[in-house]
Amino acid sequence: MTDAGCDDRTVLPATEPVPGAATATPPAGGPRAEALIExxxxxxxxxxxxxxxxxxxxxxxxxxxxxxxxxxxxxxxxxxxxxxxxxxxxxxxxxxxxxxxxxxxxxxxxxxxxxxxxxxxxxxxxxxxxxxxxxxxxxxxxxxxxxxxxxxxxxxxxxxxxxxxxxxxxxxxxxxxxxxxxxxxxxxxxxxxxxxxxxxxxxxxxxxxxxxxxxxxxxxxxxxxxxxxxxxxxxxxxxxxxxxxxxxxxxxxxxxxxxxIAQPADSPLRPAMTLRGRVALVKTVPAGEGVSYGHEFVSTGPRVLALVPLGYADGVPRRGNDRGRMRVRIGGTIRPVAGRVCMDQFVVDCGTPGALEVAVGDPVELFGTGAADGPTAREWADELGTIHYEIVTGIKGRVRRTVRDGGGA
Incomplete structure (x- = not known):
């Protein structure tokens, strides 16, 4: 279920993070790329x-x-x-x-x-x-x-x-x-x-x-x-x-x-930003196929790949998967990113055919609260050798900011 149409949120136009960006009404399935602020x-x-x-x-x-x-x-x-x-x-x-x-x-x-x-x-x-x-x-x-x-x-x-x-x-x-x-x-x-x-x-x-x-x-x-x-x-x-x-x-x-200071599991604080997108394309490739620029990822057998339309122009760092350990949540499951992050898109390895149900339009969580072992901004920062300040302040470009205000703690 998406947040579209919920009464407890205010959708701010994409011009919030980046002046001049388009302010089109989000589609029924939700925005293409969204930073949800709680x-x-x-x-x-x-x-x-x-x-x-x-x-x-x-x-x-x-x-x-x-x-x-x-x-x-x-x-x-x-x-x-x-x-x-x-x-x-x-x-x-x-x-x-x-x-x-x-x-x-x-x-x-x-x-x-x-x-x-x-x-x-x-x-x-x-x-x-x-x-x-x-x-x-x-x-x-x-x-x-x-x-x-x-x-x-x-x-x-x-x-x-x-x-x-x-x-x-x-x-x-x-x-x-x-x-x-x-x-x-x-x-x-x-x-x-x-x-x-x-x-x-x-x-x-x-x-x-x-x-x-x-x-x-x-x-x-x-x-x-x-x-x-x-x-x-x-x-x-x-x-x-x-x-x-x-x-x-x-x-x-x-x-x-x-x-x-503390790791997310030990901290009393609650992350306020969740970065998420949606699947734009799903395909199956045979063994031996290279994925993304430089073919740093090569399939060892038939693999299902999901394309996510966010990239370094939106604040997803290009070097984010240099060591092949960048994770996202897709289809309710944590899966690795396959190959290099590009300017506008990256690819998720969804495993062997039949291992994971994934379809065009499905939500993809890039980072968030860390609930159920989900990816976090802290995890991204550790992978990149930086700090989580840089991760959240770097979200930009075509990402729509959605602010959800329940009115209480």
Missing amino acids: LDAVRHNVALLSGAAARSGAETMVVVKADGYGHGAPGVARAALSAGATRLGVATLDEALAVRSAGIDAPLLSWLHLPDEDFAAAVAAGVELSVSSREHLAAVLAGARAAGRPVRLHLKADTGLSRNGCPPGEWAGLVDDAEVAAADGTAELTAVWSHLARADEPGDPSIDAQAARLHEAVAHVRARGFAPLRHLANSAATLTRPDLHLDLVRTGIAAYGLDP
């Missing part, structure tokens, strides 16, 4: 994470950058706020303004910008902004003056990731400028924060070293008479280091049900 899973995850933060006296920010990690930022944001989150986070100004244009007015932080961007619209929309340098701060303050209202600042300290963030030797100067801006009413010094490099490796000494550096940066700000919020914990630290919850945790990947 907002009740997001609620479950956020309730678990925000509950852990609340026990430490901390608020919870849910990060909805990259269009909600490929899940749809507006829907995820609303679900997260209904489940205990009090704040939202994005990377860019455009992402922040898109959240605001969806009618979401919760506290919202944006943190990755160039100093020559125009910050006035974001300040006018009440977006809180992170700065990591005096040059960056000057540009943000110019935006605040143009908007005619103070900007709420989060000063970011580089505590050891050596990426974004103000290095220790420049911290005093940045705080000097923020103090002047606060005194003249151009800014409010809202928070001091940083980001952990190895929180997904519990026990790594860098975690405590970074926490100590953040405490030093905060102490410098407090010595000026400010009482900023402190935030350091990402998803991994939210799950494993309650002592680092401080005033606010930032949960990204865990809100989407992908555990940064």
Whole structure:
């Protein structure tokens, strides 16, 4: 049974993941390629994470950058706020303004910008902004003056990731400028924060070293008479280091049900995205036939093959079957992919004739919750030598996003 016509879902057009894609009505059998998003899973995850933060006296920010990690930022944001989150986070100004244009007015932080961007619209929309340098701060303050209202600042300290963030030797100067801006009413010094490099490796000494550096940066700000919020914990630290919850945790990947530490069978989180397609063609080939480019798969006997019309243009990695271990669920059974993934399609080995009932139009699950030993984004990532963040954020192209909202946890 497909989800077509169900009352509890909203079908968002394919322009959600990829601007300009077609928005044709899905056929009766369901979309050709679909990312099914379960907002009740997001609620479950956020309730678990925000509950852990609340026990430490901390608020919870849910990060909805990259269009909600490929899940749809507006829907995820609303679900997260209904489940205990009090704040939202994005990377860019455009992402922040898109959240605001969806009618979401919760506290919202944006943190990755160039100093020559125009910050006035974001300040006018009440977006809180992170700065990591005096040059960056000057540009943000110019935006605040143009908007005619103070900007709420989060000063970011580089505590050891050596990426974004103000290095220790420049911290005093940045705080000097923020103090002047606060005194003249151009800014409010809202928070001091940083980001952990190895929180997904519990026990790594860098975690405590970074926490100590953040405490030093905060102490410098407090010595000026400010009482900023402190935030350091990402998803991994939210799950494993309650002592680092401080005033606010930032949960990204865990809100989407992908555990940064535990394997799916051990995790209390529920994956929110299932990627699925439908069989376009079924054929039987004799022994000795090569399958797909390069003939990396050659049939050893008569084999039934099913063609699935998704490929690397849709976010299914071309190297996903280099070692021949990529699996999908088809006909209720887990079966391997045969040969290379192509731009638009791949082939599934359905076994010897009669071994598996499969027909054109049948659903194919590429990854999902892992129920009944089904394939998962974590499994794909392990095969590819990457992380599940890359898998879910990479789903694109002609994949239709379907959001199912049951309205509860």
